[in-house]
Amino acid sequence: MTLASTLLWGVAHLAAERRRTGLALMVAHVLMLAGVLTVFTAFSVDLLSLAVQPRWLIVLTVALVVIALAWTGVIVWSFLLVRPPRSDTVGRLLTTTLTIALCALVLAPTAYGARLAYVSRDVVNSLFSTTSSTPVVAEDPWSGAERVNFLLVGADAAPGRPGVRTDSMTVASVDTETGATTLFGLPRNLEQVRFPAGPARDRFPGGFTGSVPDTPGLLNEVFQYAEDHPDMVPGVQKGKRGPALLKQTIGDILGLPVNYYAMVDMKGFAELVDAMGGVKVTIEDPIVYGRSREGLLPPGTRKLTGEQALWYGRSRTDSDDYVRMGRQKCLLNAVAKQADPMTVLNSFERLAAATKRAISTDLPQELLPAAVDLAQRVKDTRIRSLSFVPPLINTAYPDWSQIRRKVSEALSHRPSTRSATAGRPRSPERTPEAPVSLDATCR
Known part of the structure; x- marks a missing residue:
């Protein structure tokens, strides 16, 4: 009974x-x-x-x-x-x-x-901070924006190299109604980066040159340079100067307003992979493992530990930055697909602890429900990707007008039309036939 x-x-x-x-x-x-x-x-x-x-x-x-x-x-x-x-x-x-x-x-x-x-x-x-720069309205949390742009950063530090280098930079431009997403990848070695109007451009009117002769003045140095030089972003506190200037700079390069950023520390990323029990990827070519070439990740489909996954996404030995950028996208895609609800539940506390150590962002708490809803729409669409790497772009002498033109063309290619009730007019220069380059498919 x-x-x-x-x-x-x-x-x-x-x-x-x-x-x-x-x-x-x-x-x-x-x-x-x-x-x-x-x-x-x-x-x-x-x-x-x-x-x-x-x-x-x-x-x-x-x-x-x-x-x-x-x-x-x-x-x-x-x-x-x-x-x-x-x-x-x-x-x-x-x-x-x-x-x-x-x-x-x-x-x-x-x-x-x-x-x-x-x-x-x-x-x-x-x-997530509890304060938002603009009030969030439940009916339209994105304040009428046609697209919302997120800067996704992979940050790395190395022995003998002070500060943090943003070696992986991708802007995810998401249609707020349909969830259609285009990724714009920027190489870390982009030179002569122009800053938006303001103190940063006043200091480097001809383009960013870094701390001569100590650094070459690449895009991946902007974050730390802003942190070390408060006058580059006046009135912004330490810890936020780097993200603020990097968002403005990349937004100016692409011709897009970068609304929010999320940065993943690469060592913390390894902890995340270990917390979920490893990640399965298909390795096309042998990848040198370790700083002293003490190991090798052979070709084939295999489950990688956190450290191995870190080297899979980090290694440039016998390859280059652009091959590495492609592997990083494949790795993130594999992690996203394999982090199923059961895996997350089984390792929830370890994942939570690693997340707090590995990730930083300026997305406010008030927008989290809207971001979750938007993420569900993104999952149901095909994600397109365009990387500004050679031969499309000469990283030593970038054609900024060409980059903006390619971004405009990429965003004009829409897989589906918006509803008539959206009330958001399209830019007249956008045409459905505009091409967009796609990265190699990950397996």
Whole structure:
């Protein structure tokens, strides 16, 4: 009877001839289960948005605890009504043990769920600021923008080289209505980078030259140079100067407003891969492994550890920057595909800890629900990619007008038209036939 009451509240009460209480418990249990099933089926997409909002994570935790305590209370109450008489010592021992086990069966998942909610809340509060430069309107969180542009940065540091170098820089331009996405990859060795109007351009009117003669003045040095020279971005605090100038610079190069950035530290990326149990990739050509060429990643499909994945995306031995850029895109694509819900749940706390150490961003908490919704649309579309590497672009003498023209052509190629109710006019120069180069397909 206690076991039956665990599965359907009120069974033991009916057996004990407490019909009103038993029926009331049954109705309450059925309504509760119906509500939970409705939430997890009809509103599954909305749950993803709620999962990145700290206040709703608190509500979820409280709701889980209340349900678990109520369920445990019903189990104990049911047992007290139908337990064997005192004379039946063996029966009492067995049924008491069963009741304790049933209570644990209910409380353990609740404790785990509450723990996940707490860790999620901690990650959200650690990574995302609570203040937004512009108010977020629920009906249109992107403030009427046709596209939102995210700068995705892979940062690396090396022995004997001070500071951080942004060796991987990609702008993801996402259609806010359809989710259609185009990636624009910029090589780290782009020279004579022009800065947007302001103090940075005043210091380098002919293009960025770095700290002569210590550095060559490449695009991947802009981030650290801004951090080391406050006058390049006046009024911006340390830790934010680099992202601010890099966003402005890359936005000016592409002719796009870069709205937000996310930076992944490469060592932290290795921790993320280890936390999810490795990542499976197909290696086309042998890749030298380690700084002293002590190893080799042979061709074939294999699961890489975090350190091996780091070298897969970092190595330039017997190749070049542009081959490496392609491997980095393949690696990120593989990680995204293989980070399925079961993998994430099994390694959630390790992934959360690695995420806090590896990732920084200026995306505000207020936009997280909209970003989750946008990500779901992106998953349903084909992601196009254009990299500004030779022979398309001469990295020593870049043709800035050509880069902007190629960006405009790429964004004019739309796989589907926007709805008539969107109310967003297209630029007259955009034509559906505009070409866009695509990177090699990853396997």
